[in-house]
Amino acid sequence: MTASSHSIPRTIALVGLMGAGKSAVGRRLASRLGMPFIDADTAIEQAAGCSIEEIFARHGEAEFRHGERRVILRLLENEPVHVLATGGGAFINDETRQRLKEQTITIWLKAELPTLLERVGKRSNRPLLKQGDPAEVLRRLMDVRYPIYAEADVTVETSTGPVEETVERVLAALDAHLGRTPTPSERIAAS
Numbered sequence: 001m002t003a004s005s006h007s008i009p010r011t012i013a014l015v016g017l018m019g020a021g022k023s024a025v026g027r028r029l030a031s032r033l034g035m036p037f038i039d040a041d042t043a044i045e046q047a048a049g050c051s052i053e054e055i056f057a058r059h060g061e062a063e064f065r066h067g068e069r070r071v072i073l074r075l076l077e078n079e080p081v082h083v084l085a086t087g088g089g090a091f092i093n094d095e096t097r098q099r100l101k102e103q104t105i106t107i108w109l110k111a112e113l114p115t116l117l118e119r120v121g122k123r124s125n126r127p128l129l130k131q132g133d134p135a136e137v138l139r140r141l142m143d144v145r146y147p148i149y150a151e152a153d154v155t156v157e158t159s160t161g162p163v164e165e166t167v168e169r170v171l172a173a174l175d176a177h178l179g180r181t182p183t184p185s186e187r188i189a190a191s
């Protein structure tokens with residue numbers, strides 16, 4: 001059975017750095033799996049009534065992180081099984097990470113620095129990257145965050161090829177993961 005024909009038992013949460021492709025891959029992955037797609041950054045903007053850039057500018061990063069944590073916990077509590085593109089910093093928060101690990105299949109979209117830089121260069125809506133040289137900011141975030149993203153259930157390299165190729169890799173990785181860890185109902189069905 002392939003992931004696209006598997007019934008996915010839990011929400012799939014994509015984690016990783018800015019530009020890794022959580023939003024772009026998540027939207028296509030959801031469509032391939034026939035699941036709803038939710039972008040946590042968009043949900044935060046809707047809840048705040050303004051853009052992430054405006055939240056950072058008016059209230060600061062700490063307030064954004066507070067809102068991010070609350071919005072993701074609410075989504076996990078209230079929304080049926082879906083594909084969730086998290087914000088790049090969400091998985092770094094201890095409480096959010098613990099809940100994501102308990103309730104979702106976590107997938108780290110991993111990319112090398114030059115790839116991330118090329119991708120984030122296309123849009124200027126990421127406030128953290130305006131706090132200094134984007135390459136230095138990303139390098140620092142990689143040092144701090146990669147050991148934490150590595151706690152995800154599944155890691156998928158996204159460095160080469162188009163978005164569709166990354167989606168195929170995620171589907172294959174999901175197959176392998178679901179094959180290794182059957183859900184309780186799958187376990188009962190197989191016994």
Ligand SMILES: Nc1ncnc2c1ncn2[C@@H]1O[C@H](COP(=O)(O)OP(=O)(O)OP(=O)(O)O)[C@@H](O)[C@H]1O
Pocket residue numbers: 016017018019020021022023024025041085086087088119122126158159160161162163164165166
């Ligand atoms: N193989 C690939 N995998 C993922 N994204 C790719 C790939 N090739 C090109 N891209 C492009 O890179 C960009 C990735 O940006 P995207 O907004 O999806 O990242 P993100 O992880 O959601 O970042 P953020 O944390 O800032 O929200 C998109 O424009 C996407 O089309």
Ligand SMILES: O=C(O)C1=C[C@@H](O)[C@@H](O)[C@H](O)C1
Pocket residue numbers: 017018041052086087088089090125126127128
């Ligand atoms: O990596 C981060 O800390 C961020 C990533 C984006 O998804 C947004 O959540 C915001 O720009 C911060």
Ligand SMILES: [Mg+2]
Pocket residue numbers: 022023024039041085086087
């Ligand atoms: Mg995104």
